[in-house]
Amino acid sequence: MPSLAVKLYSIFFKFQQRYMLRNLAQPSVHNVDPFGITSRHEGPAAPCNPSFNDGVATKDIHIDPFSSLCIRIFLPDTAVNSDLTTNEEKSKDGTFIYRGYSPRPGKKHKKLPVMLQFHGGAFVGGSNDSVGNDVFCRRIAKLCDVIVVAVGYRLAPESRYPAAFEDGLKVLNWLAKQANLAECGRWMGNGRKRMNAHVFDGFGASTAEPWLAAHGDPSRCVLLGASCGANIADYVARKAVEAGKLLDPVKVVAQILMYPFFIGRNPTTSEIKLANSYFFDKSMCMLAWKLFLPEENFNLDLPAANPLIPGREPPLKFMPPTLTVVAEQDWMRDRAIAYSEELRKVNIDAPLLEYKDAVHEFATLDVLLQTPEAQACAEDMSIWVKKYISLRGHEFSY
Numbered sequence: 430m431p432s433l434a435v436k437l438y439s440i441f442f443k444f445q446q447r448y449m450l451r452n453l454a455q456p457s458v459h460n461v462d463p464f465g466i467t468s469r470h471e472g473p474a475a476p477c478n479p480s481f482n483d484g485v486a487t488k489d490i491h492i493d494p495f496s497s498l499c500i501r502i503f504l505p506d507t508a509v510n511s512d513l514t515t516n517e518e519k520s521k522d523g524t525f526i527y528r529g530y531s532p533r534p535g536k537k538h539k540k541l542p543v544m545l546q547f548h549g550g551a552f553v554g555g556s557n558d559s560v561g562n563d564v565f566c567r568r569i570a571k572l573c574d575v576i577v578v579a580v581g582y583r584l585a586p587e588s589r590y591p592a593a594f595e596d597g598l599k600v601l602n603w604l605a606k607q608a609n610l611a612e613c614g615r616w617m618g619n620g621r622k623r624m625n626a627h628v629f630d631g632f633g634a635s636t637a638e639p640w641l642a643a644h645g646d647p648s649r650c651v652l653l654g655a656s657c658g659a660n661i662a663d664y665v666a667r668k669a670v671e672a673g674k675l676l677d678p679v680k681v682v683a684q685i686l687m688y689p690f691f692i693g694r695n696p697t698t699s700e701i702k703l704a705n706s707y708f709f710d711k712s713m714c715m716l717a718w719k720l721f722l723p724e725e726n727f728n729l730d731l732p733a734a735n736p737l738i739p740g741r742e743p744p745l746k747f748m749p750p751t752l753t754v755v756a757e758q759d760w761m762r763d764r765a766i767a768y769s770e771e772l773r774k775v776n777i778d779a780p781l782l783e784y785k786d787a788v789h790e791f792a793t794l795d796v797l798l799q800t801p802e803a804q805a806c807a808e809d810m811s812i813w814v815k816k817y818i819s820l821r822g823h824e825f826s827y
Contacts, residue, residue, distance in 0.1 A: 431707060431758065431786055438796055439707040439788070445471075446554075446709075450716040453553060453586055465497040465583035465592065468556035472795070475563035479529025481506040485567045486530050489558065490638065492603050496583060498596045501557050503570040503577035504530070508539050508644040532643035542649035542682075542818035543641070544575045545600060545665070547582065549656030549790055551690065551709070551717035552593055557581035561795030565807075568798075569653070572811035575818065576645050578604070582661065585721040590733055593721075597661040598668050604647055605679040611642035612678075649818045652684040652749075653810075655793040656709075659689035660733055663751075670747045683817040685810055687754040688789050691764035692718065693735040694728075703760035707788040711760050736768050746775040752813050753779065754806060756787035782809055 431439075449471070468474065477487040484506050491499045509530065532538055546569070548555045548562045556562065557579035566577045582596035654662030662684050669681040692700075692714070704711040718734065719727065730738050753769040755762040762783075772779035784791065784802055791797050792806040 431788055435788065435797070436707065442708050443710065443713060446551075446713055447716070449554065450713065450720065453720055454716065465588040467497045467499055467581035467583060468558065469554055469584065471554060471559075473560055474556065474558045475560045477501060477558070481509075481530065483567070485570050486640075487563070488529070488640065493596075493599060496588075496592075496596070497581070498583065498599060499557070499581040500600060501563075501566070501579040501581070502638075502640055503566045503579065504640050504644065505541070505570045505574060505576070507574050508541050508576070530640075532639050538643040540646040541644055542573075542575045542651060543604065543645045543647055544569065544573065544577050544651040544653055545597070545604070545662070546577050546579045547597060547652075547654040547658030547661040548579065549654075549658050549690070549793060550584070551714060552585045552590075552657045552721040553717050554584065559795070561793065561798060564795070564798050565655075565793050568804075568807050569811070572807055573651075573814055573818070575651065576641065580661075585717075589720075590722050590731070593657075594661055594664045594733060597665040601650075601665055601669060601676065601679065601681075604641070604645075604650070605676050607638050607641050608645070608647040608678050610637035611645075613637075647679040648682075650679050650681050651814055651818060652681060653687070654685070654689070655687040656790055657690040659686040660691065662686060663689070663736060664733065666749055666751075667743060670743045670749075681749050683750045683752070683814055685752045685754070685814065686765065686768075687792065687806075687810075688756055688759050688761065689736075689753070689765045689768070690714070691734065691736060691761055691768065692729050693737075693764065694730045697763035697767075699763040700760050703758065703762075706758050706760045708794065709759075709789045714761075735764070737764070737771060744775070745772055745777065748772060748777055750778040750817060752782065752810060754782045754784070754792070754810070756789055756791050757783065757785050758787060759789040761789065780813065782806070 477489045479486050479488050486504045487501055489499060489501050546566055548557055562579060566579050570577045580597060580600050582593040652662040652666055663686060666681055666684045669676055700711060732741060751772055753765050755765050766781060769779045769781045787802055792803040797803055
């Protein structure tokens with residue numbers, strides 16, 4: 430069973446979340462901002478830091494002019510080794526202010542896989558720049574040696590289904606666009622390859638994101654989602670399969686679903702026996718689903734909620750390798766296990782990691798991030814995903 434401290438905090442957490450959900454259910458909230466929001470500021474946000482003070486540099490980018498969709502990039506220092514190019518600006522008192530990492534032009538840079546990360550929060554809370562998500566993404570960037578792109582998708586009820594899912598797909602398409610722009614920048618002038626060329630827009634700004642252009646390898650793209658973020662990741666994986674070569678050079682080689690937020694019209698055994706589980710119980714999550722799904726067509730058997738509905742496209746046999754993480758004390762576990770089993774039936778590499786006495790979001794919730802289970806889970810995921818993101822011949826070089 431979970432520790433006494435976890436149980437006590439779970440009571441406080443549920444009270445806090447129920448209060449927030451009831452406030453969001455008030456009619457006055459539903460049309461607050463058509464632009465959408467990506468954070469409710471429930472807790473402190475972690476500022477981005479473009480230097481490598483703790484081994485990972487971060488930057489925030491707003492990528493869609495028509496919505497609040499944004500990303501935070503986590504770049505591990507292994508991509509640059511000891512050769513850093515920085516922008517410095519002299520202040521009035523004569524000291525130098527560090528302005529962040531900038532890839533050195535005309536130099537061939539080390540390429541790293543790109544991992545799109547979708548945070549949890551029951552579609553109505555959480556953010557890509559929260560302290561907890563920042564810590565988790567830094568941990569994954571270091572352990573997996575990848576560039577993590579944490580997606581700040583729009584939250585409900587201001588932006589209901591399918592806004593969050595469309596945002597996930599927009600980021601994948603944006604990644605493909607960045608890769609193509611970076612490639613255009615390498616072939617400029619008289620057709621000869623130039624490593625220091627850039628594509629510029631009408632205002633003189635580089636349209637290719639420099640960190641991804643220099644260090645990102647989109648042909649080794651991984652999707653990672655926690656809780657409701659796992660639902661988004663699975664949707665994006667399906668759309669990537671349908672798109673095929675239209676996404677070139679982006680290729681989704683694997684996905685990780687951490688305690689997915691799956692549900693359905695007909696309850697499973699765990700949904701009955703563990704309905705009052707820790708942190709996220711069933712009644713509280715139902716409130717979140719009612720805020721997320723369309724009011725006029727509330728259906729728990731939509732593909733967004735239930736991945737095993739009949740007639741799902743594309744067929745499961747075309748899905749990428751999928752690692753599923755489940756917690757013993759999570760009422761949503763049965764559907765995640767069933768989904769993993771269905772993938773294995775069609776010969777997809779779909780292992781299942783189950784953690785004893787663990788609760789929903791045990792590896793990503795801010796108060797649980799430093800527990801041994803959370804750290805072990807991150808390590809286990811990194812071991813599995815390296816099979817698919819390591820360069821050929823270097824699968825066991827870590």
